[in-house]
Amino acid sequence: MANVIVFDLYGVIARTQGDAARRRIEELAGVAGESFWEAYWACRPPYDAGQDGTAYWTAVADRLGVRFADIPALIAADLDSWCHVDPAMVELIHELADRGHRLGLLSNIIAELVPVWESRHSGWLDRFESLTFSCRVGVAKPDPRAYEICAERMGVAPGEVLFIDDREENVVAARAAGMKAEVFVSAEQVRKLAGAPAR
The missing domain is CATH 3.40.50.1000 (HAD superfamily/HAD-like)
Known part of the structure; x- marks a missing residue:
């Protein structure tokens, strides 16, 4: 025992994240598919270890070579997908x-x-x-x-x-x-x- x-x-x-939640995050990011989620997970370890959300999403954008228009909305959608x-x-x-x-x-x-x-x-x-x-x-x-x-x-x-x-x-x-x-x-x-x- x-x-x-x-x-x-x-x-x-x-x-874990559902399909609808993942689509919502992709819509807010303006990037979809495997390349987005590769960047999402590759940048995640520092975020898990205490990095703030804005720095995390900036790192994701940098890895993808884009700029996200609304990082606060991405943070909110991401939080909702994990609770x-x-x-x-x-x-x-x-x-x-x-x-x-x-x-x-x-x-x-x-x-x-x-x-x-x-x-x-x-x-x-x-x-x-x-x-x-x-x-x-x-x-x-x-x-x-x-x-x-x-x-x-x-x-x-x-x-x-x-x-x-x-x-x-x-x-x-x-x-x-x-x-x-x-x-x-x-x-x-x-x-x-x-x-x-x-x-």
Whole structure:
């Protein structure tokens, strides 16, 4: 039975960007397709580690060789695309906390999104003993230090942690840091890993 469980946020508890949201961002940027999203993700690590939104979108524009007409609108649309949850996972978080599991969160997240999550989702975020956000600690997964900081904040050794993430590279890095880690599949998978009764 896993007592200390640390979750990734996006792709596990939170939903990733939907197609409509991605189209809205492309419309605001005036650039669409693979080249836009390559630049979007290539410039993301400093943003996840604490860079401000204007600097991020300026870097994206520079990489594409364009100028964005309305960066505040891009920031707002981007934030809105990253703040929706999977109800089944929220239910599981409450279930695990009620059963006495110690829960932590380790997420690559931009600074502007943190208050959005805290204002909209405080009810279940309060079930976590520790929230380790990349933008607040200055390092992002798969940097080994991110996992070390997370374990330190939970007051445990990395080997005591079961870490759940949807990205293979982050799971591999967590294992290298000493954690037990699994690629996320479903709420039922996590329920079994935690030793909770199946639904």
